[in-house]
Amino acid sequence: MSFLEYAPAPESTAILNLKAEYGLFIDGEFVDGRGEVFDTISPATEEVIARIAQADAADVDRAVAAARRAYETVWSRMSGSDRGKYLFRIARLVQERARELAVAESLDNGKPIRETRDVDVPLVAAWFFYYAGWADKLEYAGLGPNPRALGVAAQVIPWNFPLLMLAWKIAPALAAGNTVVIKPAETTSLTAMLFAEILQQADLPAGVVNIVTGPGSTGQALVTHDDVNKVAFTGSTNVGRMIARQVAGTPKKLTLELGGKAANIVFDDAAIDQAVEGIVNGIFFNQGHVCCAGSRLLVQESVHDEVVDKLKHRLSTLRLGDPLDKNTDIGAINSAAQLERIRTLSDTGENEGAERWQLDCTVPDKGFWFRPTIFTRVSAAHTIAREEIFGPVLSVLTFRTPDEAVAKANNTPYGLSAGIWTEKASRMLAIADRLRAGVVWANTFNKFDPSSPFGGYKESGYGREGGRQGLAAYLESNGWEAPSLSAGASAPSRSEKKSRKAVAK
Amino acid sequence: MTIDHPVALAPADRAVRLLGGDLTEKALRLHLEGLAGVDAVGLEQRAAGLATRSIKTSSKAWALDTIIRTCDLTTLEGADTPGKVRSLVAKAVTPDASDPTTPRVAAVCVYGDMVPYAVEALGALHGDPDAGLVSVAAVATAFPSGRASLDIKLADTREAVAAGADEIDMVIDRGAFLSGRYGLVFDQIVAVKEACRRPDGSYAHLKVILETGELVTYDNVRRASWLAILAGADFIKTSTGKVSPAATLPVTLLMLEVIRDWHRLTGEKVGMKPAGGIRASKDAVRYLVTVAETVGEEWLTPHLWRFGASSLVNDVLLQRQKLRTGHYSGPDYVTVD
Numbered sequence: 101m102s103f104l105e106y107a108p109a110p111e112s113t114a115i116l117n118l119k120a121e122y123g124l125f126i127d128g129e130f131v132d133g134r135g136e137v138f139d140t141i142s143p144a145t146e147e148v149i150a151r152i153a154q155a156d157a158a159d160v161d162r163a164v165a166a167a168r169r170a171y172e173t174v175w176s177r178m179s180g181s182d183r184g185k186y187l188f189r190i191a192r193l194v195q196e197r198a199r200e201l202a203v204a205e206s207l208d209n210g211k212p213i214r215e216t217r218d219v220d221v222p223l224v225a226a227w228f229f230y231y232a233g234w235a236d237k238l239e240y241a242g243l244g245p246n247p248r249a250l251g252v253a254a255q256v257i258p259w260n261f262p263l264l265m266l267a268w269k270i271a272p273a274l275a276a277g278n279t280v281v282i283k284p285a286e287t288t289s290l291t292a293m294l295f296a297e298i299l300q301q302a303d304l305p306a307g308v309v310n311i312v313t314g315p316g317s318t319g320q321a322l323v324t325h326d327d328v329n330k331v332a333f334t335g336s337t338n339v340g341r342m343i344a345r346q347v348a349g350t351p352k353k354l355t356l357e358l359g360g361k362a363a364n365i366v367f368d369d370a371a372i373d374q375a376v377e378g379i380v381n382g383i384f385f386n387q388g389h390v391c392c393a394g395s396r397l398l399v400q401e402s403v404h405d406e407v408v409d410k411l412k413h414r415l416s417t418l419r420l421g422d423p424l425d426k427n428t429d430i431g432a433i434n435s436a437a438q439l440e441r442i443r444t445l446s447d448t449g450e451n452e453g454a455e456r457w458q459l460d461c462t463v464p465d466k467g468f469w470f471r472p473t474i475f476t477r478v479s480a481a482h483t484i485a486r487e488e489i490f491g492p493v494l495s496v497l498t499f500r501t502p503d504e505a506v507a508k509a510n511n512t513p514y515g516l517s518a519g520i521w522t523e524k525a526s527r528m529l530a531i532a533d534r535l536r537a538g539v540v541w542a543n544t545f546n547k548f549d550p551s552s553p554f555g556g557y558k559e560s561g562y563g564r565e566g567g568r569q570g571l572a573a574y575l576e577s578n579g580w581e582a583p584s585l586s587a588g589a590s591a592p593s594r595s596e597k598k599s600r601k602a603v604a605k
Numbered sequence: 606m607t608i609d610h611p612v613a614l615a616p617a618d619r620a621v622r623l624l625g626g627d628l629t630e631k632a633l634r635l636h637l638e639g640l641a642g643v644d645a646v647g648l649e650q651r652a653a654g655l656a657t658r659s660i661k662t663s664s665k666a667w668a669l670d671t672i673i674r675t676c677d678l679t680t681l682e683g684a685d686t687p688g689k690v691r692s693l694v695a696k697a698v699t700p701d702a703s704d705p706t707t708p709r710v711a712a713v714c715v716y717g718d719m720v721p722y723a724v725e726a727l728g729a730l731h732g733d734p735d736a737g738l739v740s741v742a743a744v745a746t747a748f749p750s751g752r753a754s755l756d757i758k759l760a761d762t763r764e765a766v767a768a769g770a771d772e773i774d775m776v777i778d779r780g781a782f783l784s785g786r787y788g789l790v791f792d793q794i795v796a797v798k799e800a801c802r803r804p805d806g807s808y809a810h811l812k813v814i815l816e817t818g819e820l821v822t823y824d825n826v827r828r829a830s831w832l833a834i835l836a837g838a839d840f841i842k843t844s845t846g847k848v849s850p851a852a853t854l855p856v857t858l859l860m861l862e863v864i865r866d867w868h869r870l871t872g873e874k875v876g877m878k879p880a881g882g883i884r885a886s887k888d889a890v891r892y893l894v895t896v897a898e899t900v901g902e903e904w905l906t907p908h909l910w911r912f913g914a915s916s917l918v919n920d921v922l923l924q925r926q927k928l929r930t931g932h933y934s935g936p937d938y939v940t941v942d
Contacts, residue, residue: 102902103664103667103668103671103893103897103902103905104897104898104902105664106658106659106660106661106664107660107661107662107663107664107665108661108662109659109660109661214657218657369641369642370641371641371642371643371644371647372641373641373643373647373648373651373862374643374644374646374647374648374651375644375647377647377650377651378647409869417898426657426658426659427658427659523641523642523644543644543646543647544646544647
């Protein structure tokens with residue numbers, strides 16, 4: 101017997117109490133949708149988990165009207181500390197139902213239970229706890245005294261972190277005093293439905309949060325609705341571009357969190373074993389379905405062979421299979437369409453001359469699976485070094501000098517995240533300064549915290565989520581302006597004079 | 606800065622192969638100082654990740670037996686007596702009288718002066734753990750502090766080997782290591798290794814204790830691991846058990862990474878022994894996972910992997926009984942020693 105095969109250790113689904121069919125969540129109630137009901141399946145087995153209602157334009161209209169009513173009559177009149185109490189209550193309920201949420205998320209999305217249990221769900225609770233604390237302290241958000249909520253927020257979220265993206269969107273919106281209509285991704289509505297149950301448990305006033313499920317057309321009806329004040333979208337750059345066009349010329353505020361093609365830069369003085377862990381976590385976490393994934397490994401030529409060798413050795417211990425098994429590292433690809441895209445791009449990589457290496461493991465018969473893949477001999481001109489694959493595929497490029505590393509890292513239309521691996525702190529800071537990416541991780545990767553702002557440059561979107569900065573997306577200043585910095589420039593203070601003298605010496 | 610005259614080191618085979626024929630302290634120092642650093646946060650995160658593996662049913666049964674088979678059942682007290690050692694040996698030979706399928710431990714680990722009693726008590730069962738027998742390991746070299754002259758350390762070692770010890774657990778001179786006298790530490794290990802030589806030319810296995818709790822930083826642990834392997838260690842071992850912290854999962858992972866790197870470089874397999882502080886089966890299973898996923902499960906044999914522990918075996922026996930009968934018994938259903 102091989103010890104490393106580890107006997108099955110499946111998390112039980114007995115904890116779930118799923119309904120056969122889920123309606124839309126509007127005005128505090130589950131209601132039928134007018135569109136055609138659709139199946140949500142488990143990507144690991146292709147079995148139907150539940151049937152989900154589809155919202156058409158009239159349903160969206162109802163949801164927005166409920167949100168408007170809740171905003172005018174309840175939520176905008178409530179004190180910040182009372183809003184905070186609801187958010188704290190939601191956070192605690194998420195913790196209480198953590199195991200159930202983790203199982204449902206793994207089942208519906210295909211990601212391993214290890215990740216939903218240890219990352220997704222704890223972060224969901226953390227996000228609500230964090231923004232609950234802000235609800236009565238908005239005058240410290242940097243927007244002057246008594247900043248105003250925007251009104252009704254229309255939010256559209258992706259399938260890669262269904263519940264976590266929901267938390268990223270809803271928590272700051274509610275803390276700031278807005279009401280919400282949110283649309284989960286078509287393939288991953290399940291945990292949003294469980295979240296709706298949590299909102300009922302928390303006794304959140306009706307209409308403060310409304311959830312409309314359905315395909316892209318539902319999302320389009322939502323973001324183009326005349327009565328929303330704010331649009332927040334996380335997803336692909338193409339859809340983001342479309343939304344930006346539709347919102348342009350309206351008074352709606354917009355934040356977009358889009359694609360990425362992050363560079364993970366490994367210098368020759370890095371702690372190699374830990375860098376290898378970081379590379380694995382950077383690209384194989386969540387099957388690589390991460391907008392900030394470290395999909396381009398830039399490794400200094402002098403340590404290329406050692407890093408790639410150790411990386412392959414490390415990958416050989418990854419376990420692909422049943423997402424509900426507690427020892428699974430790599431789960432299922434979320435959908436057939438996504439699997440097809442990953443396959444096509446990987447084939448392109450090979451055709452263009454890159455060298456493919458794949459983990460040697462058995463793949464289940466049913467479901468959507470892609471073995472962890474490394475491409476070596478990739479050059480900056482290759483498609484797989486340019487396009488976001490959004491799968492467990494790593495492209496390895498090399499560099500010779502720090503300048504070359506920075507030039508290659510920045511040579512992408514995206515700018516969401518980047519990683520630096522070096523034991524030399526001065527180099528770390530100098531390189532971080534020159535990377536055009538919203539998030540730069542040093543000697544770690546894919547770390548998220550509610551107090552830290554997250555967002556991109558260039559085609560990776562605009563606006564920030566998380567931290568104090570994340571509140572700015574849901575607030576506007578109440579006519580107050582920060583004192584101009586230039587006002588004091590004509591009369592330098594004593595200490596300034598002193599420091600000038602010191603420089604003159 | 607002046608250029609010192611090169612200080613020659615004892616020409617240990619491995620070091621000569623890696624660092625060249627004219628082995629000097631300078632060459633050793635350059636190698637140790639040139640090793641990649643260790644990122645503490647990343648190392649501890651990886652160890653924590655390995656600790657989340659869920660080992661169930663048949664894998665758990667195999668793991669529990671492997672823990673017993675690779676255990677150095679230990680007593681290292683000032684109060685040790687021949688009687689105490691005899692009862693330790695009895696436990697080593699028959700860990701669980703209620704279940705004859707229970708494997709024997711790999712070795713008993715005692716102070717040098719207790720070796721004759723252990724050998725006598727084992728009688729015909731004294732031998733290679735691969736053959737189902739039990740070895741005798743002796744701590745030596747002024748264990749646990751190592752604060753004695755080299756002559757005394759060597760005499761300590763020779764006496765234990767002559768009395769029938771199969772394995773010597775030596776300590777390095779941590780003071781010398783921390784003050785940068787790597788050559789001194791190296792030469793002492795080489796000398797102790799030579800003192801492990803028996804009249805027939807065979808050698809007692811040498812386990813080199815780094816006492817990682819006194820080296821403190823992971824960078825030091827990595828350097829000391831390389832140093833010990835280059836000097837000829839058959840095993841590298843974390844701790845004496847007399848200093849806190851003793852074995853930890855991150856330190857063990859780091860030492861296993863050095864062993865893996867040495868194996869990739871030379872094809873040679875060096876053994877690993879975490880010792881001290883591992884009391885629960887659950888923790889011990891995490892160590893097995895770490896071995897399997899770092900150097901490979903072929904390391905999980907008594908010649909390449911040991912637990913140094915005194916109370917661990919009893920917890921494993923309780924878990925074994927639970928697997929067999931389906932319910933937990935209690936501490937009175939296993940013997941105290």
